[in-house]
Amino acid sequence: MTFNVMLTGVGGEGVLTAAAIVASAAQNEGLSVHGLHLHGLAQRGGTIPTFVRFGKGAYSPGIMQADADLVLAFEPLEAARATFYANKKKTLFIINDWPHMPVYANLLDMPYPNMTDIVKRIKPFAKNVMVFNTHKVALEKFGVAILGNTMLIGVAVGSRALPLKETSVRNAITANVRRNTDKNLEAFKIGLNMGKNMEIFSK
């Protein structure tokens, strides 16, 4: 079976690194990995949807619509935009409640939605939606908000929403993160514990 992860967030905020961690963790487990990392202009503060697929039966680099098993959203607005890939029957959403307001909210007078509104929009396309604020935890604990990215991966692994082993992800972090590796590993561990207490599969 193929497991389809969509990672989404804002360009330049570490989504590609997070995707590289997930992909190389799956590789560490000997699984066949496919996926898509779009580079280029999208990185300049634009939406950056990224796909990682592992296990048998995957060939296409991108996920088909309504076929994501997990949406790992590092930014709430981008989580709301991921519904195209989501499906009531199986898609789990793990969302980091750390809004990154696009300049177009002001320019086009389209207000940034609150979290309740976002979850309401996603619910019809999700088996379950879980909201965390890993950036806030990371900022308080380490003084560096972006460590919330590895923490969110920890939440996904700890809750079993992302079926990968703790050790393979730890090794993937060590291999793919250039700065603050120790802090990233620590952040991952905090996330793991946050996730372990979650009942993500129950409705």
Next chain:
Amino acid sequence: MNVLEKAGKNVVLLGNEAIARGALEAGVGVVAAYPGTPSSEVPTTLAGIAKECGFLFEYSSNEKVAFETAAGAAWSGVRSLTAMKHFGLNVASDSVSPVAYSGVKGGFVLMVADDPYGWSSAQSEQDTRYYARMMRLPVLEPSNPQECLDLTKLAFDISEEFELPFFLRTTTKVSHAIGTVKLGKIKKPKLKGKFVKDKSRYYNIRPNLQELHKQIDGKLNKIEKKYAKLNKVFKGKGNIGVIASGVSFEYAKELFHMLGINPPMAKLTLTYPTPRNFIKQFIKNKKAVLVLEELEPIVENEVKMLAKDVNPKLAVHGKALLPNYGEYNLEVMMPAFEKVFKKKCGINFAAHKKQTTVSIKGLPPRKPVLCPGCPHRSTFYAVKDVFGENAVFAGDIGCYVLGIFEPFNMQDFIVSMGASLGISHGISMVSDQEIIAFIGDSTFFHSGMSALANLKFNDHKTPLIIVMDNSFTAMTGHQPNPGTGITGVGEAVQSIKIEEVAKAMGAEVRVVNSFNQKQIKDAILELKNVTGLRVIISRGECRLVTKRKLRSKNLEFTKFEIDQSKCTKCGICTNKFACPAIKEIRKKASDEPIYYIEPDICWGCSVCMQICPYGAIHPVKKEVKE
């Protein structure tokens, strides 16, 4: 780094990284490239390891020069590679055909990445496979990262065997796909070669030209005979077949699985010279075939021609059921499969799309934007302050294409590298409109200088040229260019000053600091009514680079903040300047907004302070200095 892992290991690589690894395993000696999405990671990966692996690497000033550089090395017997985006081949094309006629000594791979859908902000969806037919270059098309590695390596071998440049063609979804790749052994590069004079080969003038033309056709025939075996038939059931190349092959496998079908499939890997016998064999007993290729119906038309000989009744499906614009993906292809194979996948794509479109209605878009502290934002703001909306703003290729969006709307057209100068020259010949031509530093060296010479040469009324010099080829990942002062492998060199080039061409030149509104505006006002060639160089280092430099020294930018007692909530800083770090916050929609600068993403350019009419923005005092 995965790309340097040991032979025999399985690692996850990006398609472009796998191409770089393939080049290493082929023992590439010389790599020359001009960066361009979606090909950029090929040179970027190789630049980072050139010294360690002992091959020669350069970022050339444009794709034509890069192609010629690699060709010269290949003529001298050294394995060489050049990589470019689809438009890059347009630039290089002048030299491609003659080099193909002459052939090569060392293996020579020309990697070109097409960009259907235009993820790279490309200005057209051109299909470069036509070039291969025009220039007579054999084409290999990988479908996934593993093939990217294997075919790159193979391309060097066959190129050397037939003494012909090889064209390795990808599309975005091949170059940017990730996948498990089994690595082979890295080969030590051979760097020394010698150019051996040979009139029969390098004198491409008549009557030798016709001889070379004949020779290249002979080589292609031989390649077709010997290497048609690179194309594979995957056996299946039924008399309807699929012919696929590139990423479409991957989609097809997944669609078969989803529909529970198993039709025979021919995978084309060597797509030119057209493997005629291979295709004839595949189609001769079929009732119908579905041809899968993104963009133009090139294989489809070839199949139709071949069917006339072996199976005139064959139904050839392709672009009648699938678009020749945009990218293929599973959703786009499924209806064609359902129709041809008379199966239903049971998913209502349209209904899901409609429901999800409704679910995201009213959400603010997140188009790409100029970064916080971007020097281009400051330049655009100052230019607009002087000229308003009415001047013609000639656009060009670089991060500043983002000026096309609100609130600037200052790229009235975007054509190609350096075209802002040529097109605005044409407009100025027949119109009295005020014209501002924007061009970047890398673009200036790439294609701007010849256009500048033309403006001087035909000096009557010229646009006001503004060079937006951020010292790097920023959009593709901060590659250095002739103005940067470092080479592709990080060695210090003398930088070429654009102002000296412009002065040498007889221009009236001003150099201003991009982060100083007054300087920019003063220079514009000074040159606005001057006749003749006028160039303003707005110089400010890409803030992402400055940020990295500071971080390596554990330093921070000086942050700015808004004094709420002075802020009149005029909204200029958010609605006209639109720095992503400045936010307009309302607790409820009916509340008065509060404006504040998010310290995490304030990159300290100070321009918001300069443009605030009420003096409400000032530096945060306690912070350490830059």
